Amino acid sequence: MSEAVYQEPLDFGALLRDWRAHRRLSQLALSTESGISQRHISFLETGRSRPSRAMVLALSDALDVPLRERNVLLQSAGFAPTYPDTPLDAQGSQVFHSALAALLDHQEPYPALVLDGRWNLVSANRGALAFFGQFVDIFDSLAAIGSPTEFQ
Incomplete structure (x- = not known):
């Protein structure tokens, strides 16, 4: 229950x-x-x-x-939401995922990361995994760093 x-x-x-x-x-x-x-x-x-x-x-x-x-x-304020809240894995988001994948591929051999609005790691290219993987696990470390919103 x-x-x-x-x-x-x-x-x-x-x-x-x-x-x-x-x-x-x-x-x-x-x-x-x-x-x-x-x-x-x-x-x-x-x-x-x-x-x-x-x-x-x-x-x-x-x-x-x-x-x-x-x-x-x-x-x-007591009103209904106006804007649709579409999750990243929704069917309509496939175009954006393929565009981001192409962007990451074109950055090779340089490291590139894709972060969401809350500074969570969404994706990384092979260059980023190879570069950051030498020092730390980027998936764990990025969460530990946190959001730099205080600097914005």
Whole structure:
């Protein structure tokens, strides 16, 4: 029997504040970019006001939030996700996989890696396996290094 796992609902205000901090924007700068008043952005972040669907999308555009994360913002504001979430191994992704394989092959003999949006190793060419394999196991080491999002 499987256990049901309870998840706390995501707080839109906290997510908005995190994205604004990640992009290193003040409320005033975000206000200028999005066309939404600074006071209203403050009210959204503190939970004093609720956003409309159009406002969530406008703020996402101004913050250049990736599509998958825009769905998270929409859900945290109480709206249905807009953008499809297609897994990498889906049937329609075969074109992209073959393009990435060709890209890796054309980089031979130089090392090349393919990373996903969370800095997980997806694929590597023979040059990378030979080069990095001399020192470490790249599949284990890349996970230990972690995501360099603090440098972005």
